[in-house]
Amino acid sequence: MAKKTINDFTQMVEKGEKIVYLTAYDYLTAKMQEKAGVDMILVGDSLGMVSLGYDTTFPVTMDDMVRHCQAVRRGAPNTFIVGDMPYMSYQKSDEEAVANAGRLVKEALVDCIKLEGGGEMIASRVRAIQQAGILVMGHIGLTPQFMGQIGGYKAQGRSAAAAMKIVDQARVIEEAGAFSILVEGVPPAVGKAITEKAGIPILGIGAGSYTHGQLLIYADMVGMYDNFTPKFVKKYANVGEVLVKAFEEYTREVRQGQFPIDTEHAYKMNDEEVKEFLT
Ligand code: KIV
Ligand code: NA
Secondary structure (H helix, E strand, O other): OOOOOHHHHHHHHHHOOOEEEEEOOOHHHHHHHHHHOOOEEEEOOOHHHHOOOOOOOOOOOHHHHHHHHHHHHHHOOOOEEEEEOOOOOOOOOHHHHHHHHHHHHHHHOOOEEEEEOOOHHHHHHHHHHHHOOOEEEEEEEOOHHHHHHHOOOOOOOOOHHHHHHHHHHHHHHHHOOOOEEEEEOOOHHHHHHHHHHOOOOEEEEOOOOOOOEEEEOHHHHOOOOOOOOOOOOOOOOOHHHHHHHHHHHHHHHHHOOOOOOOOOOOOOOOHHHHHHHHO
């Protein structure tokens, strides 16, 4: 299948077809997701937690993002890829935001970048990056790079006032020229209100069933990341268990001399060569 473009996503929204979105951080996973036919892949800065073992996304660097976006691009050459902007890669100035967004496009060939926040400063960054010809996805609601201010990894917009504020952030980011917005960690009523008001594709993660598309962190939905599982995750497999079982079995067989078996798992050498070699 050909890689989807902004026009395909607009059409999908018009026809009421859901946009399927998953994170990936490496070549192998991206390859399997392209094979499965997902519409969009996010190389999220959740990379920091899922693949690099940090407790938060804060330590993730532009170099980390470029390297992993490149790997995902190689695994999924025909899938629309969104590259996440890590903490402090866009906060300082419009100029620096454009330069760093440009790196993800130029060095990793992503199709779109994503950045967090819904205030005036972020709107200015969205405008600047968009004017450089790059598609921008906004990200509002539960925004991990604002962890300190929102008091941890907690659902947002649960009071009427807070919900209204998030709906307004969506308007600000859309007006700044975002191509799409990801809404994270809000009740379904908030996801629904944003989706109904918007003129662009609204994607949700933990934002209910009304958004134009759904995102999950792949390591959560296949049962690989067990440090913490948010309420909105559905587990489609227990890959973590499968892997640990395989590693345990291998460990046991090597220790007991059951692996390898030379008639099955070894290179052949004809008997005459062996004889000559040994004499
Ligand atoms: O980094 C990421 O994977 C994300 C999603 C959790 C929304 O931004
Ligand atoms: Na992120």
